[in-house]
Amino acid sequence: MGNDVLEVRDLTCGYEKPVIKDVSVNVRDGELVALMGPNGAGKSTLIRCILGMARVFRGFIRIDGRDAMRMNRREIARLVSYVPQGYVVTYPIRAFDVVLMGRLPYMGLRPSSFDVDIAINTMRRLGIEYLANRMINRLSGGEAQLVHIARAIAQGGVLMLLDEPTSNLDIKHQVMVMEVLSRIVREDGIAVLTTMHDINLALRYADRIYVMHNGRVVAEFSPGNLSPSIIEEVYGVKTTVIEHNGRPVVIV
Numbered sequence: 147m148g149n150d151v152l153e154v155r156d157l158t159c160g161y162e163k164p165v166i167k168d169v170s171v172n173v174r175d176g177e178l179v180a181l182m183g184p185n186g187a188g189k190s191t192l193i194r195c196i197l198g199m200a201r202v203f204r205g206f207i208r209i210d211g212r213d214a215m216r217m218n219r220r221e222i223a224r225l226v227s228y229v230p231q232g233y234v235v236t237y238p239i240r241a242f243d244v245v246l247m248g249r250l251p252y253m254g255l256r257p258s259s260f261d262v263d264i265a266i267n268t269m270r271r272l273g274i275e276y277l278a279n280r281m282i283n284r285l286s287g288g289e290a291q292l293v294h295i296a297r298a299i300a301q302g303g304v305l306m307l308l309d310e311p312t313s314n315l316d317i318k319h320q321v322m323v324m325e326v327l328s329r330i331v332r333e334d335g336i337a338v339l340t341t342m343h344d345i346n347l348a349l350r351y352a353d354r355i356y357v358m359h360n361g362r363v364v365a366e367f368s369p370g371n372l373s374p375s376i377i378e379e380v381y382g383v384k385t386t387v388i389e390h391n392g393r394p395v396v397i398v
């Protein structure tokens with residue numbers, strides 16, 4: 147873990163008006179960073195800003211050392227993959243073709259055999275090659291989420307952005323998705339920034355956690371340094387932090 151893959155400095159960004167204000171975050175290679183905060187705090191907007199999908203008023207965003215605001219969509223797509231929140235494909239398309247779509251930033255009119263190999267190998271690596279010929283609109287939420295993550299991995303960037311990848315998943319699939327993400331971070335040395343609502347999942351899997359509130363970053367900590375006062379201040383609920391198997395667990 148070392149270099150900043152994502153560096154956001156003093157960013158004020160939003161839509162017609164700013165939504166997030168003076169936000170600074172960074173994610174290094176080999177690091178999984180969780181972005182937490184109440185509904186409407188500005189987490190998805192920050193992700194959209196990094197992707198060039200929202201209006202930057204002030205500040206800068208560097209991806210892999212390059213000024214993201216000077217990059218075109220294709221250049222960003224070669225560095226950054228994105229799994230949006232609650233992304234549901236309603237039309238019938240094979241799971242394999244969804245994964246292959248990750249290779250679009252590199253393709254001409256048709257995929258090369260290299261692109262096809264990457265898609266096959268990525269599905270194998272995540273243990274979901276058995277889903278390859280299934281239609282994505284007929285998969286369970288957890289299976290479909292793993293396919294979308296495989297698509298993002300096949301894209302082969304240095305930074306993966308995920309918006310609530312575990313929402314709507316049962317406990318087993320939540321753990322499965324987070325295990326896959328932390329394995330990819332370790333094995334490939336990529337950087338992952340993911341929004342999450344489940345504090346205990348974040349404490350278990352994230353290397354660091356940022357907390358946003360009213361468009362600002364109000365706390366940054368590693369799981370071992372969590373103080374209950376942060377949760378109380380931001381969410382307004384009383385909590386107790388206990389240690390279980392050497393890890394902090396929040397009890398409401």
Ligand SMILES: Nc1ncnc2c1ncn2[C@@H]1O[C@H](COP(=O)(O)OP(=O)(O)OP(=O)(O)O)[C@@H](O)[C@H]1O
Binds near residue numbers: 188
């Ligand atoms: N396209 C948009 N145009 C204008 N305002 C928007 C747009 N999208 C979101 N907002 C506003 O920006 C603010 C932050 O929303 P955002 O979706 O970033 O929050 P969030 O922290 O991701 O919330 P949640 O946890 O509910 O997903 C909200 O007040 C929201 O209404």
